[in-house]
Amino acid sequence: MTDMPFPPIPGFPAGDNVADFPAPKPKVPEKTIGERRRFRTIWISDIHLGTKGCNAELLIDFLDHTDSETMYLVGDIIDGWRLKKKFYWPPEHNDIVWRILKRARRGTRIVFIPGNHDEMVRPFSGMNFGGVEIMRAAFHDTADGRRLMVLHGDEFDTIMLAHRWLAFVGDALYHLMMKLNGWVARVRTMLGLPYWSISKAAKHKVKNAVEFISKYEEVVARAAGERGVDGVVCGHIHTAEIREFEHEGRRVEYFNDGDWVEGCNALVEHFDGTMELLHWPDEMAKREAVPEAAEPGEVATELEAA
Numbered sequence: 001m002t003d004m005p006f007p008p009i010p011g012f013p014a015g016d017n018v019a020d021f022p023a024p025k026p027k028v029p030e031k032t033i034g035e036r037r038r039f040r041t042i043w044i045s046d047i048h049l050g051t052k053g054c055n056a057e058l059l060i061d062f063l064d065h066t067d068s069e070t071m072y073l074v075g076d077i078i079d080g081w082r083l084k085k086k087f088y089w090p091p092e093h094n095d096i097v098w099r100i101l102k103r104a105r106r107g108t109r110i111v112f113i114p115g116n117h118d119e120m121v122r123p124f125s126g127m128n129f130g131g132v133e134i135m136r137a138a139f140h141d142t143a144d145g146r147r148l149m150v151l152h153g154d155e156f157d158t159i160m161l162a163h164r165w166l167a168f169v170g171d172a173l174y175h176l177m178m179k180l181n182g183w184v185a186r187v188r189t190m191l192g193l194p195y196w197s198i199s200k201a202a203k204h205k206v207k208n209a210v211e212f213i214s215k216y217e218e219v220v221a222r223a224a225g226e227r228g229v230d231g232v233v234c235g236h237i238h239t240a241e242i243r244e245f246e247h248e249g250r251r252v253e254y255f256n257d258g259d260w261v262e263g264c265n266a267l268v269e270h271f272d273g274t275m276e277l278l279h280w281p282d283e284m285a286k287r288e289a290v291p292e293a294a295e296p297g298e299v300a301t302e303l304e305a306a
Contacts (some may be wrong), residue, residue: 026098026283027091031064038067040143041269045074045152046259047236049093050083053195053261056092062266062280063099065287071108072138073234074257075152082117102224104131111138115236115239139229144273147232148255153234156219195283217254221245225252233257233267240265240277 028269044062048054104110112131114121125136160203216237224232225247233255240258244251255275258265264280 001127006187009044013188024025026095028060028095030099033065036065036067038267040068040271040273041070041072041140042066042068043072043074043150043233043255044260045115045257046076046238046261047073047096048076048079048082048259048261050079050088051261052081052088053123054093055260055264056090056096058264059260060099060283061284062264062278063096063103066104066266066268068268069107070140070234071100071103071110072140072150073110073112073132074233075113075154076110076117076151076235076259077115078121080117080118097184098234101130101132104132109133111135111150111193112149113138113152116154116157138219140233142273142275143271146253146273148231148233148253149224149227150233151258153216153220153236156216156223157236182275213237216244217256219247221252221254222247224254229253235259238262240267240279242275242277261291 015114029099044059047059049056051117068225094294110185112134112138113133114125114134121134122136124134127134137149140148141152142148220234221243222245225245230251237256237259238259238261239256240263241256243254245254246252253275255267257267258277258279266278266280268276270276270277
């Protein structure tokens with residue numbers, strides 16, 4: 001399908017301006033490095049562009065240091081729920097969109113699977129905007145022959161399905177926690193300490209949250225097994241994980257690519273089919289411990305005009 005301008009999005013006041021988000025030049029110039037880390041496939045989700053909780057700085061660094069043949073955007077890329085209440089879109093969020101669209105122009109296959117926070121895009125499933133394919137769900141074949149179902153995962157969230165109003169209340173409380181998270185992050189930065197998420201730590205300490213996550217993973221994996229695939233990749237619950245389940249005597253793999261609000265994770269497939277979760281703050285710390293070899297005359301600058 002040929003590319004077309006992004007049409008207005010029903011119920012999303014800023015929809016008319018979406019096509020204007022990617023600026024001609026990014027505020028944060030694209031880094032020129034010796035060699036990007038290349039993967040066969042990258043999955044990222046739950047970026048929540050349009051919120052103050054989005055860790056744009058870390059995601060920009062990730063995008064500048066990695067490349068892949070295919071990239072899946074597994075939902076909640078844009079937070080339409082928050083943008084409906086108050087429009088917030090700093091230049092760094094433009095820079096993320098700019099980098100993703102530039103990947104598409106370079107030849108990377110970009111697949112966008114909208115989640116519940118960017119559900120306003122779901123009516124456009126099957127279309128292609130700026131080289132970005134929009135799908136309700138997708139199937140991915142790994143290099144070693146496994147077939148994976150890829151979807152955001154809110155379809156299996158009982159609160160979303162049965163008590164949608166409660167999901168909105170929870171979202172409001174969650175964003176209050178994100179404000180606290182931001183204050184803690186700024187203090188840690190001033191003290192020279194690495195990134196750490198207070199909300200992520202609290203989630204793993206609360207028994208009900210742990211039980212919900214475990215049950216959610218089981219339900220999603222069972223759904224994948226019932227569809228005859230070897231595994232499933234999802235997001236939604238902001239908890240990066242790789243687990244194995246059994247369904248009717250068959251192994252079913254569960255992959256959650258995490259988020260870019262609390263954990264700052266990505267799921268990657270290496271060229272031999274091996275799957276790995278990257279926690280980007282740790283990857284940055286490793287890189288700083290062993291400085292990258294710079295090319296002669298190398299500087300941090302954008303590669304070319306969009």
